Amino acid sequence: MAVNPGVPASNFQIASRIESITPLGEGNIHETFIVRTSGVDSPDYLLQHKNKNVFRDVPSMMENIHKVSSHLKTKVEEKGLDPLRHNLTLIPSKNNSLYFVDEEGEYWAMCLYINDSVTYRIPLNSRQAFSGGCGTGDFHNMLSDFREPLTDILPGFHNLRYRYEQWDSVIASIPSASKSRYSAEIDWIESRREEMLKFRGLFESGEIPLRVAHNDAKLLNILFDKNDDVLCLIDLDTVLYGSVLYDFGDAIRSYTNTGEEDDVNPENVRMRMEYFEAFTRGYIQEASAFLNSVEIESLAFSARYITFEQLLRFLMDYLDGNKYYRIVHPEHNMQRSRAQYALLLDMEKHYGKMVNTVYDIYKQCGK
Numbered sequence: 336m337a338v339n340p341g342v343p344a345s346n347f348q349i350a351s352r353i354e355s356i357t358p359l360g361e362g363n364i365h366e367t368f369i370v371r372t373s374g375v376d377s378p379d380y381l382l383q384h385k386n387k388n389v390f391r392d393v394p395s396m397m398e399n400i401h402k403v404s405s406h407l408k409t410k411v412e413e414k415g416l417d418p419l420r421h422n423l424t425l426i427p428s429k430n431n432s433l434y435f436v437d438e439e440g441e442y443w444a445m446c447l448y449i450n451d452s453v454t455y456r457i458p459l460n461s462r463q464a465f466s467g468g469c470g471t472g473d474f475h476n477m478l479s480d481f482r483e484p485l486t487d488i489l490p491g492f493h494n495l496r497y498r499y500e501q502w503d504s505v506i507a508s509i510p511s512a513s514k515s516r517y518s519a520e521i522d523w524i525e526s527r528r529e530e531m532l533k534f535r536g537l538f539e540s541g542e543i544p545l546r547v548a549h550n551d552a553k554l555l556n557i558l559f560d561k562n563d564d565v566l567c568l569i570d571l572d573t574v575l576y577g578s579v580l581y582d583f584g585d586a587i588r589s590y591t592n593t594g595e596e597d598d599v600n601p602e603n604v605r606m607r608m609e610y611f612e613a614f615t616r617g618y619i620q621e622a623s624a625f626l627n628s629v630e631i632e633s634l635a636f637s638a639r640y641i642t643f644e645q646l647l648r649f650l651m652d653y654l655d656g657n658k659y660y661r662i663v664h665p666e667h668n669m670q671r672s673r674a675q676y677a678l679l680l681d682m683e684k685h686y687g688k689m690v691n692t693v694y695d696i697y698k699q700c701g702k
């Protein structure tokens with residue numbers, strides 16, 4: 336949808352004059368703009384047009400973000416760090432709301448743009464993967480004493496039992512010619528049903544506890560500084576009670592991929608064990624203090640679980656007529672799904688090594 340960000344931008348509490356508004360084209364769901372202001376010392380901002388088709392309760396989403404970022408702000412200040420750089424800062428609207436609704440009923444939100452920060456699609460070196468692990472573990476650690484209620488704005492988001500229900504109804508709704516045409520791809524999903532639902536059982540039994548998670552902890556959602564240290568995790572739209580394994584798994588999916596998430600050529604996509612090792616080392620260093628033994632034992636499988644979930648969701652959206660994700664061309668969701676499938680296959684191949692790596696690192700941490 337073509338939208339005009341000018342009116343919403345001017346409805347937030349920005350002190351200085353707006354100089355330019357330019358699109359930032361990374362997200363699969365929302366539209367994001369960078370709002371530059373005049374004056375050497377005046378900050379810039381990120382403006383987002385929220386996708387209300389995916390996020391049906393934007394007010395509750397913004398309230399969740401507000402609660403979590405306020406908690407993180409206190410933690411960051413306790414460490415003596417600058418919360419304007421080490422945390423996401425929401426900018427209220429002119430009528431003191433966490434969002435602005437335009438004349439067409441579209442929702443907008445704004446946060447501070449953090450200067451001298453970098454995001455990556457693929458890590459440049461192991462040091463970045465290690466830092467990412469520390470940053471993600473630290474994020475979970477800071478939230479481990481968060482006790483406020485959060486509205487579950489995306490019920491079943493990383494719940495594969497729920498995703499299989501959605502999948503079954505999509506498969507039941509498509510013509511049999513499509514089922515034959517995509518039988519190989521459909522088999523990717525069917526052949527893993529049992530193992531994925533068995534793993535799901537660990538969440539359902541409570542052996543894997545409910546904890547606050549980011550739920551979209553891919554590499555692109557981590558801000559690094561120029562020294563490859565993590566500033567903070569961004570894009571908090573999906574912060575919900577869930578499992579830290581969703582974040583660990585999504586991080587491994589994105590950090591270890593040698594290609595793009597939607598690589599045109601699945602041959603480019605492999606799992607890089609070196610980055611798995613580095614991320615895991617950083618993560619365990621920060622998070623071993625509060626993780627239970629089932630969580631530790633499940634770290635390696637969580638990467639397969641989340642990678643599988645992503646390829647299922649991309650494929651399901653493709654078969655369902657591309658209603659959910661933003662796409663650049665009609666085959667885009669299939670291309671994403673194929674690339675993620677290539678990654679899953681390589682993870683399955685390396686799985687034994689992944690399990691041993693987690694075990695060795697955990698032992699070295701003296702736990």
Ligand code: GN1
Binds near residue numbers: 364573
């Ligand atoms: C979507 O829009 P973005 O990139 O923040 C999706 C995530 C996926 C991700 C894959 C609400 O996030 O679940 O992991 O694409 N967000 C939602 O890149 O579905």
Ligand code: MG
Binds near residue numbers: 364551570572573
């Ligand atoms: Mg997101």
